[in-house]
Amino acid sequence: MTYAYWIGNALLLGVFYLVWGPLREMAKETSDVLARSYTTLSAYISVFFVLYPTVWYLSETIYPAGPGIFGAFETSVAFVILPFFCKQAYGFLDMYLIHEAEEQM
Template identity: 35%
Template sequence: MTEWWLWMYVAAMAGGVVLFTRWRADPCGVPLSEYRVAIAVPLWSGSWYLVLALGGGRTEVAGHDLYWARYVDWSVTSPLLLVALMLTATHALPGRRWRLTSALIGMNLLVFLCGLVAELTADAAVRYTLFTIGVLALLGLYGLIWGPLRTHAYRQPKEIAAVYREAALLLSVLWVGYPLFWFIGPAGVGLISSATTSLLFVVLSILTKVGWSILDLGRLRALSDRGELTVV
């Protein structure tokens, strides 16, 4: 059953690559850089889940299976999603806020490293301490998304600012699932099995890496169709 869900994930990522490639051929006023990011996310993620579906990308540590291919996936796709969010936040503004984006990616890296090292650690006290630090870092990341990045987004026309608000809200809600599923899964308190955890991560990641981009790019494309998209 777990392998079936993994293959479903690979198929969903392939579908995302096809969709965003077709959209890129008719960009509707959306910069091609935004399509490149959207394509890169499912392409990279699908490749590593293909490794998982073929039986690789995992090893046993601290009494449970560590799906290290997920962390390789997240190490690239999470920063790319933040870059995509920054591009939406500055869509109609001159220049990009790369220093702020670097801060976002740095905070995200801390979340990522805390989760990985915690899963590698056998000592429960150390593991939950690292988990707590990771959660605090995630809250700090949310502070940047809903603080300075949101301020930039609201300097744009209200229609584009609304797209940012929707995209930031959806990403914020979806990302709560990652520490939650980690905590209740085998790496945490073990309330659910490894197979169930894998299924939950599959569904969550499809929504995050393809569903989120469909919302983000789709809303920007819709504004262009209505003549409300202005790029400086």
């Protein structure tokens, strides 16, 4: 399980490279309004993407080699709440920022 954790984190770094590197440059080239919206959305999703491996690492039930700060209940609650903020809340924020960008363009 230790290898899976570190491989997953390495892949996450690859995603961060794409999000904060080439894709951000593409948004900057399009317009300042879209670049601001993209940066906001990138920061939002980056924070929540970092929380997934953090919860996994701190969980005693999923990653026994870690510090075991979260029990089964806390881990379950975190993995119920995190997808909500990564999907539904992100979707609403995205729609709001697209609407705002359309008004400013």
